[in-house]
Amino acid sequence: MPKKHTYVLGLNTYDHDVSACLLRDGEIAYAIAKERITREKHATGFYKEVIDYCLDAEGITLDDVDLVVRNCYILPVPEMEDRLLYQDLPGFLPEYERADAKSHPHFLSRSDKVVSISHHLAHAYSAFAVSPFEEGVVMIVDGVGSYRSDVNEAFPESDAATPLARESESYYKFSGTKLECLKKVWMEPDRGFLSDEFYNMPGLGALYSRASTYIFGDWNKCGELMGLAPYGRHGNVPSLMQIKDNTLTVPRWTSELNKPYIMDSDQKWETSPLMKHWEDLAWRVQDDTEKVLLARAAWLRETTGAKNLCIAGGVALNCVANGRVARESGFENVWIQPAAGDDGIAIGCAYYGWVEILKQRRSFVMDHSYVGKRYSDQEVADSASKFLVRIQTTQTRSNDIAKDTAKLLADQKVIGWFQDRSEFGPRALGNRSLLADPRKPEMKDILNSRVKHRQPFRPFAPIVLYERAKEIFEGEEDSPFMLIAKNVRPEWRDKIPAIVHVDGTARVQTVREATNPMLYRLLKEFDALTGVPVLINTSFNVKGEPIIETPRDAVICFLTTGIDHLVMHDMLVSKNPLHRIVGPMVNTYTEVATMVMANMKPA
Numbered sequence: 001m002p003k004k005h006t007y008v009l010g011l012n013t014y015d016h017d018v019s020a021c022l023l024r025d026g027e028i029a030y031a032i033a034k035e036r037i038t039r040e041k042h043a044t045g046f047y048k049e050v051i052d053y054c055l056d057a058e059g060i061t062l063d064d065v066d067l068v069v070r071n072c073y074i075l076p077v078p079e080m081e082d083r084l085l086y087q088d089l090p091g092f093l094p095e096y097e098r099a100d101a102k103s104h105p106h107f108l109s110r111s112d113k114v115v116s117i118s119h120h121l122a123h124a125y126s127a128f129a130v131s132p133f134e135e136g137v138v139m140i141v142d143g144v145g146s147y148r149s150d151v152n153e154a155f156p157e158s159d160a161a162t163p164l165a166r167e168s169e170s171y172y173k174f175s176g177t178k179l180e181c182l183k184k185v186w187m188e189p190d191r192g193f194l195s196d197e198f199y200n201m202p203g204l205g206a207l208y209s210r211a212s213t214y215i216f217g218d219w220n221k222c223g224e225l226m227g228l229a230p231y232g233r234h235g236n237v238p239s240l241m242q243i244k245d246n247t248l249t250v251p252r253w254t255s256e257l258n259k260p261y262i263m264d265s266d267q268k269w270e271t272s273p274l275m276k277h278w279e280d281l282a283w284r285v286q287d288d289t290e291k292v293l294l295a296r297a298a299w300l301r302e303t304t305g306a307k308n309l310c311i312a313g314g315v316a317l318n319c320v321a322n323g324r325v326a327r328e329s330g331f332e333n334v335w336i337q338p339a340a341g342d343d344g345i346a347i348g349c350a351y352y353g354w355v356e357i358l359k360q361r362r363s364f365v366m367d368h369s370y371v372g373k374r375y376s377d378q379e380v381a382d383s384a385s386k387f388l389v390r391i392q393t394t395q396t397r398s399n400d401i402a403k404d405t406a407k408l409l410a411d412q413k414v415i416g417w418f419q420d421r422s423e424f425g426p427r428a429l430g431n432r433s434l435l436a437d438p439r440k441p442e443m444k445d446i447l448n449s450r451v452k453h454r455q456p457f458r459p460f461a462p463i464v465l466y467e468r469a470k471e472i473f474e475g476e477e478d479s480p481f482m483l484i485a486k487n488v489r490p491e492w493r494d495k496i497p498a499i500v501h502v503d504g505t506a507r508v509q510t511v512r513e514a515t516n517p518m519l520y521r522l523l524k525e526f527d528a529l530t531g532v533p534v535l536i537n538t539s540f541n542v543k544g545e546p547i548i549e550t551p552r553d554a555v556i557c558f559l560t561t562g563i564d565h566l567v568m569h570d571m572l573v574s575k576n577p578l579h580r581i582v583g584p585m586v587n588t589y590t591e592v593a594t595m596v597m598a599n600m601k602p603a
Helices: 034-038 048-058 077-086 095-103 119-128 204-216 222-231 275-304 319-328 342-357 377-385 401-410 442-452 466-472 517-530 551-559 579-589 592-600
Strands: 007-012 019-024 027-033 067-071 114-116 135-141 166-175 178-187 242-244 247-249 308-312 333-336 393-397 415-418 432-436 461-465 484-487 505-511 534-539 565-568 571-575
Touching: 007 048, 007 342, 019 048, 019 342, 027 034, 027 048, 027 342, 034 048, 048 095, 067 342, 119 135, 119 166, 119 178, 119 308, 119 342, 135 275, 166 204, 166 275, 178 275, 204 222, 204 275, 222 275, 222 319, 242 275, 275 308, 275 319, 308 319, 319 333, 319 484, 319 505, 377 551, 377 565, 377 571, 401 415, 401 432, 401 517, 401 565, 401 571, 415 551, 432 442, 442 534, 461 466, 461 517, 466 505, 505 517, 517 534, 551 565, 551 571
Parallel strands: 007 067, 067 114, 135 308, 308 333, 415 565, 461 505
Antiparallel strands: 007 019, 019 027, 135 166, 166 178, 242 247, 393 571, 415 432, 432 534, 461 534, 484 505, 565 571
């Protein structure tokens, strides 16, 4: 029997945000990050789970896959796997995964069907190859990419660097399937006992992560840093980097910045007397970042004359900077990869294989990121029918779940919303979301106290009907992936105060009927009840955990937090009076989540 489809598998491997993307005839069939499966945020390690997820969802085996393209930013994958054979590196391959790795056909593969590419090249393909543009330019900025010696694509030799320099920024132009590197910005390795840590290197993304470590004790708290920045006093900290004539200078971290947050300190972060200093530093690094990105974008526009800009890399998750680039850089159109961080590397690897190796044309546009697998109504029903769930809840089927949910939202209830396929990327975009009414400022505190347990300075994002967005938020640019911050129009700030940040902005997601009809209908029903076509949308998880993936995950989060109601497909799940008794009893004897998970394991 002739083979029906051509399959390409893209993988981000070993370090943070391990992920897979399966293409079917050049279109994304499925994509998943390992953290959604293992429930470990930014999961590292082997990639068996993400491969199995995609193959099982498609109903195929590894033998059906025509090409596998991989990336690991630390080292090329073959070299990384050679080292993992004889080095104990549990952060990249923990002991419990070693047996799976050694028996997997892709581990140490020398097949010509298994290819490795470099980091920024993968980011670039994740951006332009699925964009709506036939031609344009690409901006890639992240913390750290591949070594210069390991970069696959040709690049200008004038961008001088040593073989051990690392990618920091890369700029390209494209037309159809042709991609050409215009410029690379390198980071040379630093001196000292932390010389292998990228945030000590002189790069834009590296500096942002350095500031995140300084303020929060964690290099990967860049989103929190962006949220803290508007509280800072302008100009209290000198510039941390400068750009002139398109050359970026990042001075060494000075001894004046000697007040970092140390996580094991007796002093709690929230009550530290250093808070104003940290706020001022956050403002400074955010302001510097915006200026550098605007200068880079202006250079790209002026030197190429391009009308269309595509953006990826971890820095592309900075929605405040993205908003300024979209509005001020002179490009007619800006498209940002929704999985701009390293989970999106899997998409770029897959499309490198499709376009560059298999020589196929581009035909797919990523106009949404709902590329997880579908869970059946039966799977939803099964998750809610387990004994420990059933005795604590009431469950009803709705003939109009959008209308019924809108009424609950208007009554100030917090809703766990589980629909259709999960989103790929770090943002919940309305299929694995917590939803709430934005009309009262206290809803932000309610969400934080009951569910999210986040720092109070962090804003919550709005979703809005696409056709009403310009009425409520300033700016012409669309924002379907919650990657652009906009000013809330003054006349609307008192109407939707729970989503307005301290600087008057909001991280907007516009919702179209064509890409998410259920969420669109919910917004329409809420608008009909309240006159407000906006809802709070935050990720369906608690602090420190990944966004939920399965119906089982949804039920666990619902039962162990203060979420008022859970909506899964057309089922409305509510806590009954017995939950007030059973919940504390369970918590007395064991961790609630552990007990629920054990109860819900399939037979």
